[in-house]
Amino acid sequence: MTPPPRHAARRDPRAHWFLLLLGVLMLLATLTVHGLVTGLGGGSGRTVQDSTTDRMAPPKSVTGAGPVLRLDRPEPVSRAMPDRTIALTFDDGPDPRWTPQVLDVLRRHHAHATFFVVGARVNEHPELVRRILAEGHEIGSHTFTHADLAAAPAWRRELELSLTRKAIASATGQQVTLLRPPFSSVPSALTGADYDALRTAAGSGHVAVLADLDTRDWQRPGAAQIVEAATPAGGRGAVVLMHDGGGDRDQTVAALDRLLPELTRQGYRFTTVSAGIDAPESAVPAGPGTRISGTLVRWTQVAAGWVASGMNLLLGIALVLGVARLAVQVFCAQRHVRRVRRRADHRDRPEVRAPVSVIVPAYNEAANIAATVRSLMASDYPALEVIVVDDGSTDGTADIVERMRLRDVRVIRQSNAGKPAALNTGIRAARAGLLVLVDGDTVFQPDTVRRLVQGFVDPTVGAISGNTKVANRRRLLGRWQHLEYVIGFNLDRRMYDVLECMPTIPGAIGAFRRDVLRSVGGVPGDTLAEDTDLTMKVLRAGWRVVYEESAIAWTEAPSTLRQLWRQRYRWCYGTMQAMWKHRHALREPGAGGKLGRRGLPYLTVFQLLLPLTAPAVDVFALYGLLFLPWSTLALSWFGLLLLQALTAGYALRLDRERLGPLWALPLQQVVYRQVMYLVVVQSVVTAVIGNRLRWHRMVRTGEAAALLTTGRSG
Numbered sequence: 060m061t062p063p064p065r066h067a068a069r070r071d072p073r074a075h076w077f078l079l080l081l082g083v084l085m086l087l088a089t090l091t092v093h094g095l096v097t098g099l100g101g102g103s104g105r106t107v108q109d110s111t112t113d114r115m116a117p118p119k120s121v122t123g124a125g126p127v128l129r130l131d132r133p134e135p136v137s138r139a140m141p142d143r144t145i146a147l148t149f150d151d152g153p154d155p156r157w158t159p160q161v162l163d164v165l166r167r168h169h170a171h172a173t174f175f176v177v178g179a180r181v182n183e184h185p186e187l188v189r190r191i192l193a194e195g196h197e198i199g200s201h202t203f204t205h206a207d208l209a210a211a212p213a214w215r216r217e218l219e220l221s222l223t224r225k226a227i228a229s230a231t232g233q234q235v236t237l238l239r240p241p242f243s244s245v246p247s248a249l250t251g252a253d254y255d256a257l258r259t260a261a262g263s264g265h266v267a268v269l270a271d272l273d274t275r276d277w278q279r280p281g282a283a284q285i286v287e288a289a290t291p292a293g294g295r296g297a298v299v300l301m302h303d304g305g306g307d308r309d310q311t312v313a314a315l316d317r318l319l320p321e322l323t324r325q326g327y328r329f330t331t332v333s334a335g336i337d338a339p340e341s342a343v344p345a346g347p348g349t350r351i352s353g354t355l356v357r358w359t360q361v362a363a364g365w366v367a368s369g370m371n372l373l374l375g376i377a378l379v380l381g382v383a384r385l386a387v388q389v390f391c392a393q394r395h396v397r398r399v400r401r402r403a404d405h406r407d408r409p410e411v412r413a414p415v416s417v418i419v420p421a422y423n424e425a426a427n428i429a430a431t432v433r434s435l436m437a438s439d440y441p442a443l444e445v446i447v448v449d450d451g452s453t454d455g456t457a458d459i460v461e462r463m464r465l466r467d468v469r470v471i472r473q474s475n476a477g478k479p480a481a482l483n484t485g486i487r488a489a490r491a492g493l494l495v496l497v498d499g500d501t502v503f504q505p506d507t508v509r510r511l512v513q514g515f516v517d518p519t520v521g522a523i524s525g526n527t528k529v530a531n532r533r534r535l536l537g538r539w540q541h542l543e544y545v546i547g548f549n550l551d552r553r554m555y556d557v558l559e560c561m562p563t564i565p566g567a568i569g570a571f572r573r574d575v576l577r578s579v580g581g582v583p584g585d586t587l588a589e590d591t592d593l594t595m596k597v598l599r600a601g602w603r604v605v606y607e608e609s610a611i612a613w614t615e616a617p618s619t620l621r622q623l624w625r626q627r628y629r630w631c632y633g634t635m636q637a638m639w640k641h642r643h644a645l646r647e648p649g650a651g652g653k654l655g656r657r658g659l660p661y662l663t664v665f666q667l668l669l670p671l672t673a674p675a676v677d678v679f680a681l682y683g684l685l686f687l688p689w690s691t692l693a694l695s696w697f698g699l700l701l702l703q704a705l706t707a708g709y710a711l712r713l714d715r716e717r718l719g720p721l722w723a724l725p726l727q728q729v730v731y732r733q734v735m736y737l738v739v740v741q742s743v744v745t746a747v748i749g750n751r752l753r754w755h756r757m758v759r760t761g762e763a764a765a766l767l768t769t770g771r772s773g
Contacts, residue, residue, distance in 0.1 A: 075744040086678045093363040094686030095204050096179035117254035122247045126269040126298040130261040138336040140296030143327045146335045147172035150201055151305030153180055153187035160312045161303045168319035170329035171195050175239040178203035178223030182357040185230035197331035199237030208240045209252035228345035229353030237341045238265040244273045268332055270300035276311045277302050285314035370679045391554035411512050414442040417495045418485030420478050421447055424499035425454040436465050440508040448485045451475030479584035486576055494571050501567045502613045511570045511610035521575040521602025525568030525610035538723040539731040540616040546710045552606040560658035561604040563591040568612035588633025595641040599651035631742040673736035
């Protein structure tokens with residue numbers, strides 16, 4: 060149907076798509092930052108060994124030299140610890156649990172050490188780095204994300220070292236020169252790639268510190284073996300590699316508490332790397348620019364952590380709500396099934412046989428109108444009239460009906476005024492007390508009208524929703540809509556029926572008492588979802604609205620994404636209008652209050668709020684592909700898909716449909732769902748900026764009528 064002229068609108072908003080894309084990219088960038096700084100490994104062993112053959116092996120003056128290497132000169136310079144001098148070094152911190160314990164042990168035994176800190180962890184725990192310096196220890200760089208410098212490209216190496224310098228400068232005001240590359244050990248284990256990375260780092264002022272003794276405490280061999288591995292032979296000095304972060308370090312702490320007194324009794328002294336080789340302090344004051352940029356990096360990392368935590372919370376809430384929704388739907392569906400069975404068992408129940416007027420508003424429905432009218436006249440209901448209201452069609456819709464020359468079928472012509480006006484014209488012209496409102500592209504089964512109106516035997520029922528099914532479901536888009544109708548719409552309608560808060564009787568098939576329609580002022584024309592608006596008015600007038608699943612109407616669903624977009628855009632925007640219009644139902648008693656306190660919150664959460672968060676959820680899924688274990692991600696995805704498939708199978712069984720379309724469910728999750736939530740985004744933006752949405756009429760192809768003529772599609 061076309062709208063009254065007042066629905067003509069300004070041009071739809073466009074800038075919000077740019078803002079949405081920008082927001083999505085910013086969210087992905089923020090989550091990527093979080094993934095990089097939290098997906099940190101630990102230990103000194105590589106999982107993949109260097110196999111590069113086109114790099115020169117390190118010179119023997121390096122692999123056979125001391126562990127402290129200065130490589131910014133033509134010839135490498137190395138230094139080693141003097142005899143009975145030990146430089147304890149700790150990698151992968153600071154860690155909020157283990158670093159304080161290591162510091163406590165060192166302080167108890169009056170020992171000093173060198174801590175090679177990870178820049179990302181410095182930003183998380185700057186107070187620990189300040190404590191390390193305050194207690195007389197030394198700090199060095201261990202890269203920003205514990206990256207393997209030998210395997211990283213040149214730009215990544217520079218970024219890792221630069222960000223770590225800035226992080227330490229922000230936390231302490233100092234800029235460090237010592238560097239221990241992750242996954243390094245003793246000089247003899249250096250590969251060609253390692254040597255290249257160290258020479259590159261030397262160009263930015265870094266002094267490499269490897270180890271004489273690698274305790275391999277990250278493998279947790281036991282405190283006794285760690286002590287043995289950390290003890291030099293023959294009274295020699297050594298740089299000892301240990302860890303205060305990156306995993307469970309209780310064995311390291313226990314070993315340290317044994318190692319310090321044992322070696323002290325043997326005459327060893329424990330000092331920092333710089334003090335051990337009698338070099339000046341390795342840290343120098345950082346410039347203001349480095350400190351400021353380091354602070355900005357830390358704020359970015361903290362903000363990324365907040366965003367990631369917020370996303371985890373959002374996903375948790377969405378999951379809980381989704382499971383709760385499913386539980387309520389299934390519970391209500393079972394109650395609805397039992398109610399239908401009890402009603403069927405009462406064979407003495409009086410049958411409604413009062414006259415019925417079927418009103419068909421039609422605008423340019425030449426493709427389907429003949430099939431619609433024929434299906435209505437083939438009804439087995441005994442007292443039926445059909446009123447086709449032609450709303451200014453330009454394709455000969457009214458002429459087609461008139462040429463059919465069917466008894467009890469009337470055609471009323473009017474100038475184009477919109478679907479609500481056409482319905483109200485038909486309501487005024489109707490002779491019967493029970494009215495059935497039908498879209499011009501809908502085909503009824505012979506028993507549809509009879510089944511639809513039987514609920515009026517209950518005098519408290521003012522309106523009844525039928526069961527709309529997608530006829531043109533042979534193509535993929537049709538199958539997706541078929542699943543949506545069965546799972547989303549019909550499960551919800553069973554729930555609404557049980558909870559007595561049905562917000563929408565679809566325009567394709569709905570029955571009303573004529574007196575009820577008159578009492579609420581007819582079909583409203585001030586919202587684009589006149590069917591939702593009308594249903595809410597009926598509820599607020601104190602009437603019950605129920606669902607009759609056996610009254611089936613076949614409708615032609617949009618056959619292109621463009622048509623689907625236009626239809627759902629109008630539905631969503633119109634539903635928002637109706638929800639706002641009837642917001643005062645929250646405070647009302649009776650049926651209106653049930654709508655306000657049950658139906659409206661449900662619509663708000665599941666048709667507005669959760670779809671609005673869906674773009675962020677998809678970004679989080681992409682983040683998971685990049686940073687989470689694929690096994691975990693695949694298990695989660697298939698678990699959710701299985702839950703959806705079980706729900707879909709249950710809904711299809713309730714609707715007596717075949718399970719064949721379930722194969723289209725996975726694709727629906729990665730294509731169709733995105734279209735639906737983008738529709739919500741567009742609708743909300745349109746409402747927020749105050750634009751009025753005009754009607755978009757779907758182009759009818761007649762496919763549904765043809766399919767139903769040749770046999771229902773599967």
